[in-house]
Amino acid sequence: MTAARSRRTSSRDDRLERGIPEATIARLxxxxxxxxxxSERSVTTxxxxxxxxxxxxxxxxxxxxxxxxxxxxxxxxxxxxxxLRYQIxxxxxxxxxxxxxxxxxxxLGHALAGYSGFVSRGFRVVALLDVDPARVGEEVAxxxxxxxxxxxxxxxxxxxxxxxxxxxxxxxxxxxDRLVAAGVTSVLNFAPSVxxxxxGVDVRKVDLSIEMQILAYHEQRKLLAADEALAxxxxxxxxxxx
Amino acid sequence: MTAARSRRTSSRDDRLERGIPEATIARLxxxxxxxxxxSERSVTTxxxxxxxxxxxxxxxxxxxxxxxxxxxxxxxxxxxxxxLRYQIxxxxxxxxxxxxxxxxxxxLGHALAGYSGFVSRGFRVVALLDVDPARVGEEVAxxxxxxxxxxxxxxxxxxxxxxxxxxxxxxxxxxxDRLVAAGVTSVLNFAPSVxxxxxGVDVRKVDLSIEMQILAYHEQRKLLAADEALAxxxxxxxxxxx
DNA sequence: TCGATTTTGTTCTCGCGTTCACAAACTCAT
DNA sequence: ATGAGTTTGTGAACGCGAGAACAAAATCGA
Numbered sequence: 188m189t190a191a192r193s194r195r196t197s198s199r200d201d202r203l204e205r206g207i208p209e210a211t212i213a214r215l216x217x218x219x220x221x222x223x224x225x226s227e228r229s230v231t232t233x234x235x236x237x238x239x240x241x242x243x244x245x246x247x248x249x250x251x252x253x254x255x256x257x258x259x260x261x262x263x264x265x266x267x268x269x270x271l272r273y274q275i276x277x278x279x280x281x282x283x284x285x286x287x288x289x290x291x292x293x294x295l296g297h298a299l300a301g302y303s304g305f306v307s308r309g310f311r312v313v314a315l316l317d318v319d320p321a322r323v324g325e326e327v328a329x330x331x332x333x334x335x336x337x338x339x340x341x342x343x344x345x346x347x348x349x350x351x352x353x354x355x356x357x358x359x360x361x362x363x364d365r366l367v368a369a370g371v372t373s374v375l376n377f378a379p380s381v382x383x384x385x386x387g388v389d390v391r392k393v394d395l396s397i398e399m400q401i402l403a404y405h406e407q408r409k410l411l412a413a414d415e416a417l418a419x420x421x422x423x424x425x426x427x428x429x
Numbered sequence: 430m431t432a433a434r435s436r437r438t439s440s441r442d443d444r445l446e447r448g449i450p451e452a453t454i455a456r457l458x459x460x461x462x463x464x465x466x467x468s469e470r471s472v473t474t475x476x477x478x479x480x481x482x483x484x485x486x487x488x489x490x491x492x493x494x495x496x497x498x499x500x501x502x503x504x505x506x507x508x509x510x511x512x513l514r515y516q517i518x519x520x521x522x523x524x525x526x527x528x529x530x531x532x533x534x535x536x537l538g539h540a541l542a543g544y545s546g547f548v549s550r551g552f553r554v555v556a557l558l559d560v561d562p563a564r565v566g567e568e569v570a571x572x573x574x575x576x577x578x579x580x581x582x583x584x585x586x587x588x589x590x591x592x593x594x595x596x597x598x599x600x601x602x603x604x605x606d607r608l609v610a611a612g613v614t615s616v617l618n619f620a621p622s623v624x625x626x627x628x629g630v631d632v633r634k635v636d637l638s639i640e641m642q643i644l645a646y647h648e649q650r651k652l653l654a655a656d657e658a659l660a661x662x663x664x665x666x667x668x669x670x671x
Numbered sequence: 672t673c674g675a676t677t678t679t680g681t682t683c684t685c686g687c688g689t690t691c692a693c694a695a696a697c698t699c700a701t
Numbered sequence: 702a703t704g705a706g707t708t709t710g711t712g713a714a715c716g717c718g719a720g721a722a723c724a725a726a727a728t729c730g731a
Contacts, residue, residue: 280649304638396546407522505697
């Protein structure tokens with residue numbers, strides 16, 4: 188049996204064991220979204236070219252990414268939209284239900300609690316926690332805000348593996364420590380701070396202002412380039428500047 | 430003069446002309462934040478090691494990143510916190526004021542409008558726009574919600590270069606087109622859709638649910654690994670499984 | 672059945688980014 | 702002034718990911 192498997196050049200099992208490149212993982216959700224959109228438009232089959240353009244990447248990259256999951260396409264035809272969609276969802280783990288807690292129900296926490304993109308992808312917000320006693324009891328997106336003290340209780344009761352931190356930076360590390368101690372092994376951090384966690388715990392950071400700053404940099408370069416073009420124009424009609 | 434410059438191995442000018450690697454640009458805001466934190470704790474000097482740990486990267490990478498900006502450290506000593514902070518801010522373009530419009534004032538737009546991380550970094554929200562007539566006039570974070578129809582007017586009046594899209598996916602491309610037509614050259618897109626823009630316009634995307642999905646993938650792998658470990662235990666006390 | 676056509680899956684090459692390792696440059700104590 | 706100790710800035714090696722290009726596999730018409 189092992190011999191029969193090893194005779195083939197590269198089985199799906201081989202790839203899964205080796206693990207899928209991070210860069211590919213990061214794009215799978217994008218493909219998933221594109222496939223969902225196609226499915227909603229009753230498209231049953233799509234070529235790598237069509238899919239790639241819907242996802243905003245080039246087709247070679249898309250094919251390579253999909254090849255890490257296995258051989259789900261048909262040469263000469265393309266990919267079955269619903270089938271591929273299911274396979275990607277399964278690969279990412281979206282075919283199961285992920286209970287999630289959100290800590291820090293300020294403006295951002297509020298927005299996250301009501302974000303439809305979570306629910307529609309197998310994420311289930313099981314609790315909203317906040318330190319502010321004045322807010323406890325208030326209902327947000329159909330869920331009551333509960334006390335920060337109940338963190339351990341909630342995590343244990345729902346077997347929460349993923350925690351979302353939407354507190355100010357000053358509280359983030361404390362919240363993170365408590366989440367991890369309670370059993371959370373993945374943290375999505377919206378607070379602008381660097382979290383330190385023990386090995387085996389994943390942290391991903393989303394920083395709203397960093398992206399903006401990156402845009403500012405490029406914007407500044409555009410202004411600079413425009414200035415230089417203008418300066419060159421003047422220099423041309425003059426002696427070379429000292 | 431040109432000869433004198435070319436004699437030196439690599440001047441700051443050379444690097445700026447070549448441009449700074451994207452990966453480095455993306456980290457500069459993180460360094461900036463770390464420096465600000467240090468400055469607030471009245472730390473005047475920091476080594477690459479200290480800075481790196483505060484920023485959550487390794488020190489070699491940090492030194493190389495900073496070297497793209499110029500030679501702002503002192504060997505044997507480290508970096509002057511405030512000086513370096515200013516240099517990075519200037520490099521990114523945060524020493525100037527960037528007017529910004531936010532389109533789509535739902536939960537997320539609301540959170541963005543009130544996000545302190547923008548204001549404190551030279552971004553100034555000059556207008557909030559929404560299509561819903563019922564919401565127009567409502568005040569959010571000290572600014573009135575204005576009609577979507579006023580988009581062109583607002584962009585022109587404030588010379589807005591950066592637009593933020595926080596609408597549902599279905600509206601995003603339309604909003605983007607209008608922003609670009611009105612003169613915006615950088616777009617920060619929070620809607621889960623792929624935007625197409627003419628050359629010269631920068632788009633960055635922030636997708637709240639993608640990060641969550643990446644966590645789910647890793648979380649699933651952890652479960653899988655645990656299962657396998659368990660299975661191996663059983664297999665050991667038994668005949669090798671078929 | 673066979674050839675033409677389409678489209679996938681994969682190999683190969685190239686470039687970018689990360690990391691190591693060290694020389695250069697600075698401080699400080701003596 | 703000099704040597705010991707630090708810490709930066711950078712050259713070089715390495716590994717990963719992107720993209721081009723092609724072989725393999727499927728469909729379809731004759």
